Amino acid sequence: MSTAEETTGGEVEPWEEVTPDAARRLLVAAVEAFAERGYHATTTRDIAGRAGMSPAALYIHYKTKEELLHRISRIGHDRALEILQTAARREGTATERLADAVSSFVRWHAGRRTTARVVQYELDALGPDARAEILDLRRQVDAEVRGIIQEGVASGEFDVIDVHGTTLAVLSLSIDVARWFNVNGPRTPEEVGALYADLVLRMVGAK
Amino acid sequence: MSTAEETTGGEVEPWEEVTPDAARRLLVAAVEAFAERGYHATTTRDIAGRAGMSPAALYIHYKTKEELLHRISRIGHDRALEILQTAARREGTATERLADAVSSFVRWHAGRRTTARVVQYELDALGPDARAEILDLRRQVDAEVRGIIQEGVASGEFDVIDVHGTTLAVLSLSIDVARWFNVNGPRTPEEVGALYADLVLRMVGAK
């Protein structure tokens, strides 16, 4: 485990794949601004200012303000999906894998709250094509969680009547963490992840 | 039960308290526009247009665009709080009252999804004073749910380690319905309400 991973609670520092450096600084500035004020209330002047550049510099690296949101949303969804896939495909019972999936998914939504907020709540600001691409990733996210729950039902570990509805509820519960989680609040991302994993196991009637 | 109540699944048709008629039409138009596009992406011309009026007419009835959001948010939060208070103060065990609270709260978030969306997700667009007023209502909402759960724990009906965290999760789960619920989807508000009441009873370890 690298130093960067340790300081973010086991998760890889994101945005390192974005190059050059100026493009990454702009993107990080955009994430912060979008998370604080929302996409439509954020100005390109604000983003450039946070990155220590002039408004025009943004357009060297990105065609439009919307492209910035698209890149953020794409990378964020890729990361969220990767987290769930890692948990779903490890060794272990459905109970263990569901607890792992929920706790790591929730930990990401709490620990990377600014990113998660943009990813989960600014989808409507994307154009039709980008929106469709992201919705496809969301279907994959849904399928990962549903898969674990179905396996738990099949193995007799879980007692669930409505698998689709329960999957929706589990994801919904986890995603909403990005709305209310407060970095200066009383709970750490790890604590919320552990609590939520327990609550979800209760929801699926795990033994 | 009146006809209006029957057509909205037991809930009173809102906005009837807003007068005169033109002010109500503008407010209903604003709810729809804010829910579809978000507060910042909605123009005063769009709101006035939906209400069949000129842009200037809006300012006869409301001082600013923000006042519209404030009125919507205030009325919506009052209604949400009223729903929970009704469930919390009825006769019955904590189990019955929690199931009632969650199912009716969720039913409102699904059935009145456009209003709920504005109420729950556009809080940040309010100025400091209005925001503080609404946050106080949210604390009352939280207290109602926490009260039922605490009583259930005290009576031995529930098995909950972290009452505050579980309260947060129950409310979070219910509120997020406004984000994903689709009127043309496979589930009715009543079905989601019933499913969620069951899931919440599992979360609190009800017998």
Add this chain to the structure above:
DNA sequence: GGGCACACTAAGCGCTCGCTCAGCTTCGGC
């Protein structure tokens, strides 16, 4: 050390935003 590619800035264009205001219509009271 001259030339050039490239990252960046200062200035500003065209547009739309929230909001204003002068004036028009309608209508109840007398």
Add this chain to the structure above:
DNA sequence: GCCGAAGCTGAGCGAGCGCTTAGTGTGCCC
């Protein structure tokens, strides 16, 4: 049948938006 109040409209103001363009500074290759 005239009057004032109230509800509303057409036109438009100042500001700030996303984005463009002409030009500047800097560093690398030969």
